[in-house]
Amino acid sequence: MQDSDLKKQVGQLFAVGFHGLTPSVEIKTLIREYGVGGVILFRRNIRDAEQLQALTLALQQEAKDAGHEHPLFIGIDQENGLVTRITPPIAPQLPGQMALGATHSPDLAYDVGKATGRILNFFGINMNYAPVCDVNSEPLNPVIGVRSAGDDPELVGRFASATSRGLREHKVIPSVKHFPGHGDTAVDSHYGLPVIPKTRDQLERCELIPFRRAVAEGIEAVMTAHIALPAIGDGKYPATLSVDAMNILRKDMKYDGMIITDCLEMDGIRATYGTEQGSVLAFSAGSDSIMVCHTFDVQVASINKVCEAIQSGIVPQSRLEDALRRINRLKSSFLSWESALHREDLASLTALRSQTTAISEVAYSRSVTLVRQKPGVLPLPKDLPIVFLFPGAKTPAGGAVDGEGIRSQGSYKATEFSDVLRLHNPLVKEIRFGNSGLTAEQWSLVDSAKVVIFVSFNARESPYQMALGRELSSRARSLVTIAGCAPYDFLEALEMTTYITTYEPTIEAFTQATKIMFGLATANGALPIGQAKAHSSIAVTPFDASRDIDELAAVWKTALPTYPLPASSLRCFLDRANGHHSVARVGSTMVGFCVAYTNTNQEKISGRIAVLAVDPGHQGRGVGTALLNETRAHFRNKFQLNTLELTSNFPRFWPGIPRELPSQVQDFFIHRGFRLNPPGARSVDLYQDIRNFQPPEKYISRAKERGYIFSPLLPEHYDNCVVAQKRNFSASLGWVEAYIELNPSEYPSNVMVAFDSEGRQVGWTLMLPPSSSFLQRLWAFPPLCGPQTGLIGCVGVDKECRKAGVGLALLCHAMMDMKSRGIEGVFVDWVSLDGWYEQLGFKVWRSYRPGEI
Numbered sequence: 001m002q003d004s005d006l007k008k009q010v011g012q013l014f015a016v017g018f019h020g021l022t023p024s025v026e027i028k029t030l031i032r033e034y035g036v037g038g039v040i041l042f043r044r045n046i047r048d049a050e051q052l053q054a055l056t057l058a059l060q061q062e063a064k065d066a067g068h069e070h071p072l073f074i075g076i077d078q079e080n081g082l083v084t085r086i087t088p089p090i091a092p093q094l095p096g097q098m099a100l101g102a103t104h105s106p107d108l109a110y111d112v113g114k115a116t117g118r119i120l121n122f123f124g125i126n127m128n129y130a131p132v133c134d135v136n137s138e139p140l141n142p143v144i145g146v147r148s149a150g151d152d153p154e155l156v157g158r159f160a161s162a163t164s165r166g167l168r169e170h171k172v173i174p175s176v177k178h179f180p181g182h183g184d185t186a187v188d189s190h191y192g193l194p195v196i197p198k199t200r201d202q203l204e205r206c207e208l209i210p211f212r213r214a215v216a217e218g219i220e221a222v223m224t225a226h227i228a229l230p231a232i233g234d235g236k237y238p239a240t241l242s243v244d245a246m247n248i249l250r251k252d253m254k255y256d257g258m259i260i261t262d263c264l265e266m267d268g269i270r271a272t273y274g275t276e277q278g279s280v281l282a283f284s285a286g287s288d289s290i291m292v293c294h295t296f297d298v299q300v301a302s303i304n305k306v307c308e309a310i311q312s313g314i315v316p317q318s319r320l321e322d323a324l325r326r327i328n329r330l331k332s333s334f335l336s337w338e339s340a341l342h343r344e345d346l347a348s349l350t351a352l353r354s355q356t357t358a359i360s361e362v363a364y365s366r367s368v369t370l371v372r373q374k375p376g377v378l379p380l381p382k383d384l385p386i387v388f389l390f391p392g393a394k395t396p397a398g399g400a401v402d403g404e405g406i407r408s409q410g411s412y413k414a415t416e417f418s419d420v421l422r423l424h425n426p427l428v429k430e431i432r433f434g435n436s437g438l439t440a441e442q443w444s445l446v447d448s449a450k451v452v453i454f455v456s457f458n459a460r461e462s463p464y465q466m467a468l469g470r471e472l473s474s475r476a477r478s479l480v481t482i483a484g485c486a487p488y489d490f491l492e493a494l495e496m497t498t499y500i501t502t503y504e505p506t507i508e509a510f511t512q513a514t515k516i517m518f519g520l521a522t523a524n525g526a527l528p529i530g531q532a533k534a535h536s537s538i539a540v541t542p543f544d545a546s547r548d549i550d551e552l553a554a555v556w557k558t559a560l561p562t563y564p565l566p567a568s569s570l571r572c573f574l575d576r577a578n579g580h581h582s583v584a585r586v587g588s589t590m591v592g593f594c595v596a597y598t599n600t601n602q603e604k605i606s607g608r609i610a611v612l613a614v615d616p617g618h619q620g621r622g623v624g625t626a627l628l629n630e631t632r633a634h635f636r637n638k639f640q641l642n643t644l645e646l647t648s649n650f651p652r653f654w655p656g657i658p659r660e661l662p663s664q665v666q667d668f669f670i671h672r673g674f675r676l677n678p679p680g681a682r683s684v685d686l687y688q689d690i691r692n693f694q695p696p697e698k699y700i701s702r703a704k705e706r707g708y709i710f711s712p713l714l715p716e717h718y719d720n721c722v723v724a725q726k727r728n729f730s731a732s733l734g735w736v737e738a739y740i741e742l743n744p745s746e747y748p749s750n751v752m753v754a755f756d757s758e759g760r761q762v763g764w765t766l767m768l769p770p771s772s773s774f775l776q777r778l779w780a781f782p783p784l785c786g787p788q789t790g791l792i793g794c795v796g797v798d799k800e801c802r803k804a805g806v807g808l809a810l811l812c813h814a815m816m817d818m819k820s821r822g823i824e825g826v827f828v829d830w831v832s833l834d835g836w837y838e839q840l841g842f843k844v845w846r847s848y849r850p851g852e853i
Contacts, residue, residue, distance in 0.1 A: 003307070008035030010306045013283065013323055015040050015073060015260065017293035021047050023058050026296040031059070032066040034303050037327060038073035040293055041125065042085060049090050049123070049349055056124030060340040070331035071340035073173070073289075075127035078116055081504040082146055082397075082485065091119045092356040092508075097132050097159055098487070099367040099503040101149030101528030106162035108363055109149075113166020113174075115356045121170045122344050122352060126335055129223060129260075131163040132156075133176040133210040134183040136529070139488040140460055142396060143190065144183050146486055146503045150528030151183075153209035154625060157671060160210055161217055168220075173334050176214045178225030178262055180239055180248060181207025185227065193238060193268045195228040201636050203232075205629055212253060212673025212853065220330055221258045222249060224287060226268030237285070238268060241278060246286035252642045254675060254852075258326045260289035265298060276305040284315045288323035364512040367503060369487070369525035374497035377478050379519025380451055385427045387449040389472070390414035391465055392432030395457035395485075417455070420511050424518040435464045443475075452476040453517070457505055459489035469496065482513055487529060501527070538623055540630040543581035543593065545571060551590040552583060559592075559613035562660075565780060573651040573780055580607070580638075582630055584614075584623050591618040594627040598639065599649045601733045607635040610648035628672055632853070646674055646851040650734050652779045655683045655830040656850030669851060676851035683850055686828040686842040687785045690819050693841065695812035703809035707757030710813035712749045713742075713764075720761055721753065728796045735794040738766065741774060749821065750774070752814040754797070754806050763797040763806045767814040769823055779829065785845065788824035811840055 011030070015038030018027035030036045039059055046052050056074050063072045076085050081096015094116060100109045113131075120128060135156050136148035149159035164174035180203055185194035198207070211222065224240040233244025240261050249255040261282045264270065269278040279290050279302040290306070292299045309315040370378075380386065392414065418430040429449075431442050438446065446452055454472050459465035466489075472479055473495040480498045483489040487501035500516065500523070502509035515521035543552070552574075553567035574581055574595060584592040592614035599606045609631060614623045635641040646669060647655050656677065657666055670676060677683060703710075713721055725739040742750045750772065754763030768775040768791045775782065775791050782789045792814055797806050815826055827845070828837055 006307050006310065007033075007303065009320060009324060010303055010310070011035030012037035012327055013288065013290050013306070013320075014038065014299065014303060015075060015289050015291045016299050017042060017045075017263075018296070019044060021045060021051055022055060023062055027059070028062055030296070030299060031062045031068075031072070034300065035066070035068065036072075036299075036303075037068075037070075037331075038075060038127070038289060038291075040129070040291065041074065041076045042293070043087070046086060046090070050346060052086070052090065052123050053343060053346065057341065057343055060124065060337075064337060064341065070328065071126075071335040071337055073127045073331070073335075074125050075129055075173075075175070076120065076125050077129045078120060078125075079130040079132060079147055080112065080116060081506065086119065086123070092353055092360050093506050094356065094360050095363045095367055095506075095509065096146055096504050097149040097156075097163070098136075098146035098528060099509060099525075100159055100163075100363065101155055102369050102501075102503060102525035103363065103366040104155075104526055104528070105366065106158045108366065109159045109162035110166045111359050112363055113163035114169050115166070115359045116163075117167040117170030117172040118352060119356060120167075120172045122349065124340070126171065126340075127173040127175060127221070128167055129175050129177060130167075131160040131174065131176060132178070133160045133214060134178055134181055134225075135206055135210065136183045137206060138184045139486070139529075141183060141185060142458075142461060143185075145458070148183055151530065152528070153206050154622075154671075155528060157210035157213040161213060161671070164214065164217075164219060171334055171339070173220045173330065175221035175223050175260060176211065176219050177223035178227075179211055179222050179259075180225065180229070180245055181211070182225040182227055183207065190266045190268070193226065193228050193272055195230065197230055199231045200642070201633055204632060204636065204642075208248070209673065211249075213671050215249070215253045215255045215257075216670045216673050216675050216853075219257060220334075221260055221289075222255065223260050223262055224282070226262055226266055237281060238272070240264075240269065240287065241273065241281035241285055243285045248642075250286050253673070256326065258289055258330050259287045261287045261291050263291045263293040264302070265292055265294050276301045279303075280305050280309045280315065283323070284309070284319065288326045360508060364508050365521060366524045368509060368512045368516060368523060369501050369503075369527055370516060370523035371487070371491065371499040371501060371527065372494075372497065373499075374478075377451070377480060377498045378517060380425065380453075380480070380517045382425045382518065383427070384425075384450040385429060385448075386421070386425055386451045386453060387445050388414075388418050388421055388428050388430045389446075389452060389454045389468070390417060390430060390432050391434070391455065391457055391462075393434035393464065395465070396461040397458070416507055417510050420507065420514050421453070424514060424520075433464075433468055437464070437468060446472070446476060449477065451478045451480065453480045453482065455482045455484045456489045457485045459483070460486070465489075469493070473497075480517060482510075484510065487527060501525075537586055538591075538621075538626045539585045540582050540626050541585070543574065543579070543583050545575040548583050548590065548593075549574070552593050555590055555593060555613060555615050558615055558617075563781065563784065569776075569780065572777060573653075576651070580631070580634055582627055582634070584627050586618065586623075591615045592623040592627055594631045595653070596631050596635070596644075597649065598635075599734070601731070605639050605641065607639065607641045607644045608649055609644055609646050610651075610653045624668060625672065644853055646676075646853070650778050652829055653781070654846070654848055655685070656848035659847045659849060666849060672853070674851040674853045676849045679849070681849075682832050682834050682847075684831050684847045685781070685845045686831055686837050687789075687825060687845040688815075688840070688842045689786075689825050690815050691824050693815055693819055695816060696840070699805055699808040699812055699840075702805040703754075706804060708762075708806055708809065709755050710752060710810060711755070712767075712817060713744045713751035713753050715743075715745045717753060717761060718743055718745070721751065721764060724761055724764065724798070725796070728798065729794070738774070738778075738794060739764070742766065747772070747774065749817065752810060752817060754801075754810045756801065762801045763795075763810045765795040765810055765814050766791065766793045767818050768793070769818070769821060779827070781829075782827040785827055786825045788822065789827050790818050790823040790825070791827045791829070792818075793829060807836075808839060811837070815840070
């Protein structure tokens with residue numbers, strides 16, 4: 001491969017930023033000479049609507065003229081709320097994730113995602129580095145905070161999913177971030193390397209939950225986090241550079257979408273490994289797209305460094321091929337030159353703004369939260385003096401707000417906020433406060449005021465705000481405190497008796513808060529933090545057959561009424577050495593259970609969830625989630641299993657989720673990270689009434705003409721039969737063990753055998769009568785088809801005899817044998833072959849979707 005060809009292939013892996021309102025010489029060079037595949041825009045690149053549209057069009061034209069096969073990814077951090085790059089008046093402000101979380105309406109998040117997608121698509125932006133999937137479990141987090149929907153991983157997953165669907169609807173690629181979770185840290189990775197010492201089990205219980213859901217739902221791109229994880233793998237590298245961290249995505253979650261790094265010029269990487277070497281390490285670890293946002297020389301050096309690593313063999317060529325495959329697949333799916341070079345009519349932006357404003361107003365009206373209020377304080381007077389205290393000094397904002405990583409702090413214009421108040425009360429007096437506190441004159445105004453409105457921005461990180469707030473609580477005659485960004489500021493300070501939170505420092509959120517204060521609107525938001533405590537009443541404990549079986553049978557009956565199994569049968573199926581079941585109680589009442597088993601094959605242990613059921617009266621309250629969490633933790637901690645299958649081996653329940661159950665059941669598992677088989681994939685149980693069965697003559701005759709004969713297995717054939725099963729079913733020892741156990745000396749007429757013309761065994765099938773203790777011990781559902789239902793299973797034909805009609809003839813002889821013994825119906829479980837058994841009259845009894853997590 002020529003150096004220039006390699007350079008342009010490697011360039012496709014890079015997403016780069018530049019400075020200027022038009023394509024700079026540097027970005028043109030990167031596109032033309034280095035073939036960069038993506039560009040990221042910041043506020044520094046945006047002036048107005050016309051300029052932004054012209055910029056994206058010029059960038060794509062540059063790529064087209066340079067001979068790029070696909071258009072550029074043009075991406076932006078349009079998270080909304082605190083991190084908004086395209087701001088009013090270009091486009092209306094939309095709420096961020098925590099404000100949406102406070103609405104507790106994923107449908108509204110979907111609408112906001114759609115509105116964001118429409119705006120970005122209008123301006124030629126095809127990728128959004130959003131939504132945030134981080135769980136903000138650390139209130140002092142300086143970089144995530146209100147960018148997350150909340151501190152409950154299930155809630156975060158719901159809102160990230162809904163936002164992603166909305167973006168996708170308008171051909172904007174969502175990119176969830178920051179894997180494997182940046183929420184539990186008090187360090188901003190723009191300025192340092194956060195350390196999260198959590199174990200894999202702890203990550204699975206919190207941080208990984210939203211990402212698992214995103215992956216299960218087919219998220220197109222995942223962005224990595226610059227965080228140290230000393231308890232994951234060897235702990236040597238930050239997550240972005242760590243093979244161990246990336247393998248959680250690639251191997252455990254089976255993710256084959258695009259992984260993109262966060263900017264490698266952030267200090268979390270730049271100050272530790274350096275951006276250039278960090279690019280090589282991130283690419284080697286599994287990232288497909290490498291983000292370098294600011295410095296041309298660093299961007300060029302990083303591309304060259306990756307080229308050198310490939311040429312020297314440090315990074316294999318196959319790694320490059322995999323990354324390009326994922327990038328090209330995503331570009332082919334979302335991008336086209338026709339759309340990339342299309343310019344929308346700017347006149348239509350007016351209508352688009354109007355539509356977006358309508359959605360914005362609804363969302364903000366449902367997000368602002370009145371956490372608590374002192375009787376008689378609200379509504380505020382419209383004709384008495386009000387003192388409005390607003391932070392005048394810089395306030396903590398985090399490096400993501402401007403994206404430049406220059407330690408800038410937030411600075412908001414107090415007058416804009418006070419003007420909103422004066423629309424309702426012209427007597428509002430504005431006081432800006434800073435590190436020095438209030439002057440004596442200002443304190444005099446506060447002391448005499450009928451009402452004081454005090455606004456804070458991330459006060460837990462700002463001592464001067466915290467100090468003034470606490471003093472005001474004891475001095476102001478009537479105090480209204482507004483947490484203008486993070487809701488945590490005075491959340492636990494109950495002396496702040498009237499407390500409102502807006503979740504972001506935007507005029508739009510503050511306007512809604514003002515309407516609530518003056519009695520013109522009702523507060524509809526509810527805190528999206530502290531939610532995890534709601535499920536603390538659910539106790540999950542190991543199943544005890546001697547104590548729990550009757551209660552479990554009662555829950556089974558109410559939760560699964562179409563699968564009536566008596567307690568005696570359940571006891572037989574559950575009381576196994578390889579069983580790892582759990583039950584959930586609220587108080588002393590059992591409300592759900594999870595049936596799970598280990599399976600050992602060739603000394604390798606796997607885990608399988610066979611049944612998960614929750615009493616209908618307790619569904620939707622976190623019971624199923626609690627059972628899944630504890631079951632997965634048990635298999636992780638006891639067997640080091642990070643993957644579980646949603647199916648059953650022996651004993652046999654369902655092969656997967658019964659499709660007859662409401663679609664919400666499948667959604668439940670997908671939303672918790674299970675990757676279900678494609679909807680069209682076949683996995684069924686079959687049944688046939690054989691009382692009037694007559695074998696099709698063509699199958700019998702064809703086998704007879706070729707010299708095959710059929711008879712039940714006899715003792716003298718047993719040893720050769722077992723040898724054959726070990727040969728044919730080495731990957732499924734459960735079936736081999738079935739044949740071993742069914743020795744014809746003890747279980748006559750339980751196996752039908754096909755012999756070739758030389759008397760060699762070439763085909764076999766189980767044909768179990770309903771009275772078989774073996775069947776009764778290992779299969780749960782044949783009796784539901786009728787009291788005289790037997791089972792056919794484990795049909796095997798030697799490779800050289802397949803497609804010769806042996807299998808179908810074997811089944812015919814087995815069913816005739818069963819019919820002669822008074823068996824009335826035949827059950828065949830877990831069939832993936834399409835239409836094979838149906839040739840003999842079998843019908844689908846139930847169909848399923850297996851899965852794994």
